[in-house]
Amino acid sequence: MSRPEEIAPPEIFYNDQEARKYTASTRVQHIQAKMTLRALEILNLDPSIPQFILDIGCGSGLSGEILTEEGHIWIGMDISLDMLATALDRDVDGDLFLADMGSGVPFRAGTFDAAISISAIQWLCNADTNTNEPKVRLARFFNTLYGSLRRGAKFVGQFYPANEEQIVQITGAAKVAGFQCGVVIDDPESKKNKKHYLVLQAGASDRPLNLGNMDVETAVPKKEHKMSKKRLKKMETKKQYIKRKKVLMKRRGKRVANDSKFTGRSRRPHF
Template sequence: MSRPEEIAPPEIFYDDREAKKYTASTRVQHIQAKMTLRALEILNLEPDIPQFVLDVGCGSGLSGEILSEEGHIWVGMDISPDMLATAIDRDVSGDLLLSDMGDGIPFRPGTFDAAISISAIQWLCNADKHSNEPKVRLARFFNTLYSALKRGGKFVGQFYPANEDQIVQITGAAKVAGFQCGVVIDDPESKKNKKHYLVLQAGIPDRPLNLGNMSVESAVQKKEKRLSKKKLKRMETKKQYIKRKKILMKRRGKSVARDSKFTGRSRRPHF
């Protein structure tokens, strides 16, 4: 099955027909509610105290309804006019804004206590036109998101990465923007139910994130370690390569020749 972001830009893909079909699906409603509740669980917001929350890529307001049920005040932004029109028809309680997250978060610094996003961030990694450079759009999004959150504010975004490179690309942009960053993976062994949650902190929060026993950034850290080892191997000289192999052989209990000034030196060809 094709990924929606590979078919058309979101403002075109989610037209009036797709918006209504998406919102009317009980299966989609259930999944959206489950993922939103999981995002709120990770955020670990102050109980019984309404928080001002930004919903990035709010669509037709399915995740916003959960925010309202949990007692929070929210503002939703989305690039699709038809999705927002469906949200208005459904009379959602949050304020709605037509805006492209790749153009940045258009709010004053320190506006929001927290932010969530459900099934949206991966769209930033696709260049559907020449002016949409993923690296620039990711940087603009995370820089302005950091500004829009209060110090100590938290963000949890469920997303569907196409591959590990996209995870590294997204988390790398978030770190450059100043966030403390991690990725929580639910059901990592399941292809069908596996879910990625990007977890960000803008400074030190009043309440810690609720990560339970989940490991943070495991996939990203492994990827970065692999990349760094490969890069180091490509950069090493012949002499460094020989010394590294000798150390490895010693650890395995094998006898190796002693180092000398001739170790790794190129020999003249014999004619």
């Protein structure tokens, strides 16, 4: 099945028909509720105090309804006008804001006690136009998100990465913005039920993240960055270049001179 972000930009893909179809699905409602409750579990908020929460990519308000049921106050932002219109028709309790998260989180510094996002942030990795550079959009999103959270506040975003490179790309941008960063994976052995949760913290907090036996710094999968062949060639010395060419010629069946201590040596210029 094609991924929605590969078909069209979110503001186009989630038109009026798709928004209503998505919202009316009992399967989608169940999954959204389950993932929102899981995000709140990881956030580990103080249950005795209502929190002011930002719901990024709130859509038609399915995740916001769970926030309301849990006693929180929330604001939702989304790029799809039709999704927000559906949320208004459903009379959700949260305030709704039309905005593109790739253009930044448009709220004052230190506004929110926490933030969540369900099935949305993978869209930031998709370059649907020539002007939408994923690296720039990710940096803008995480930098402004960090600013909008009070110090010590947390963000949990459930997302569907297309591959390991996207996980590295997203977590790398979050770390550069200043977040403590990790990824929690539920049902890692299941292809169908596997869920990724990006977990961020903006500074120290008196209530640690609920990661079980995983530490926030080590929850993100480590991946070695391999240099491209082009970059490796630029970094090689003259001697390494000659040896590489010799190996290549041998593979092609050509006769080459044996290596010696003089191979690739620098010679004095002759005048």
